Amino acid sequence: MKVMRFPFIALVLLALATACVTLLQSGTRAYGSMVHAKQAQTSSAAIARGKYLVEDVARCWECHTPVKDDGSWDRNQWLRGGRVFIRPVVPNGNWAERAPGIAGFPGFTEEQGEHILEKGEAPDGRALQPPMHTYHLNHADAVAIIAYLKSLSSSD
Numbered sequence: 328m329k330v331m332r333f334p335f336i337a338l339v340l341l342a343l344a345t346a347c348v349t350l351l352q353s354g355t356r357a358y359g360s361m362v363h364a365k366q367a368q369t370s371s372a373a374i375a376r377g378k379y380l381v382e383d384v385a386r387c388w389e390c391h392t393p394v395k396d397d398g399s400w401d402r403n404q405w406l407r408g409g410r411v412f413i414r415p416v417v418p419n420g421n422w423a424e425r426a427p428g429i430a431g432f433p434g435f436t437e438e439q440g441e442h443i444l445e446k447g448e449a450p451d452g453r454a455l456q457p458p459m460h461t462y463h464l465n466h467a468d469a470v471a472i473i474a475y476l477k478s479l480s481s482s483d
């Protein structure tokens with residue numbers, strides 16, 4: 328009898344071990360998809376916050392969207408760059424004529440964009456030309472703004 332019991336116990340242990348591995352695997356898969364869902368949620372939350380900061384707080388579009396002949400901003404060219412329409416009252420030799428297109432965030436890496444928005448200077452350390460503001464945003468806000476700008480198309 329003793330001889331027979333050993334293979335039986337071994338079989339039960341093997342079955343238990345297989346069940347554990349299967350459970351662990353499905354648990355890992357479930358955790359993986361939770362992480363993906365969380366990341367997607369975070370980036371859509373970041374885009375929504377970036378949109379709010381760009382449109383309602385910093386109002387980047389006032390300079391970075393072209394103005395139509397009737398004086399209104401061209402919604403079809405949203406944030407695609409335009410002629411600067413404001414002039415300094417006191418002459419300023421460094422005043423920029425144009426604001427570049429920032430829809431799609433072309434021309435800069437995310438790190439460079441973070442530098443511009445967090446340090447208030449160009450990525451190479453050059454002083455930004457007014458009327459571009461020297462923003463000193465916190466990192467999360469800069470990341471959110473760049474995520475929103477990257478979600479936009481730079482052309483039709």
Ligand code: HEC
Nearest residue numbers: 385386387390423425426427449450455456457458459460
């Ligand atoms: C009052 C006008 C104005 C507003 C508001 C404004 N910008 Fe600008 N921006 C400019 C002008 C003009 C330039 C070109 C000056 C320069 O590059 O030195 C510029 C340049 C830039 C550049 C390129 C910088 C570089 O290193 O060449 C980026 C990126 C940028 N702006 C992003 C933004 C974002 C994002 C916002 C909103 C959070 C914003 N701007 C708000 C006028 C503005």
